Amino acid sequence: MKLGKKFLSELKERLEKEKKELEEELASFAKKDPELEGNYKTIFPDYGKTIGSQEENMDEVEEYVSKLPVEKTLEAKLQKVNEALARLKGKGFGTCENCKKAITKERLEVSPTAKICTECKGFV
Numbered sequence: 266m267k268l269g270k271k272f273l274s275e276l277k278e279r280l281e282k283e284k285k286e287l288e289e290e291l292a293s294f295a296k297k298d299p300e301l302e303g304n305y306k307t308i309f310p311d312y313g314k315t316i317g318s319q320e321e322n323m324d325e326v327e328e329y330v331s332k333l334p335v336e337k338t339l340e341a342k343l344q345k346v347n348e349a350l351a352r353l354k355g356k357g358f359g360t361c362e363n364c365k366k367a368i369t370k371e372r373l374e375v376s377p378t379a380k381i382c383t384e385c386k387g388f389v
């Protein structure tokens with residue numbers, strides 16, 4: 266089954282929108298890593314230059330630690346989106362990485378970043 270141009274460009278638009286949203290969300294608390302594309306670093310909160318009380322320092326650490334998993338999740342999502350966009354530009358989009366068969370349009374519609382087909386997903 267061949268995927269239509271219109272369908273693909275719709276998916277591309279959706280992915281690009283998602284990419285922008287993820288990047289904005291990440292930028293709200295993390296800094297782009299200039300060394301590594303698509304990598305972000307959570308900014309260590311700084312509530313001022315004065316030496317805070319121990320309690321304040323604990324809050325800073327807690328805030329930082331609580332954001333790390335969020336950063337990882339968003340980063341992983343962003344990476345998937347970037348990969349899907351790269352596949353869209355090149356070749357291989359909509360082809361299952363596992364069995365090399367076409368991924369159904371329905372599946373791509375629900376999850377444009379899918380790399381494997383529904384059948385393989387059941388076994389992986």
Ligand SMILES: [Zn+2]
Nearest residue numbers: 361364382385
């Ligand atoms: Zn497959």
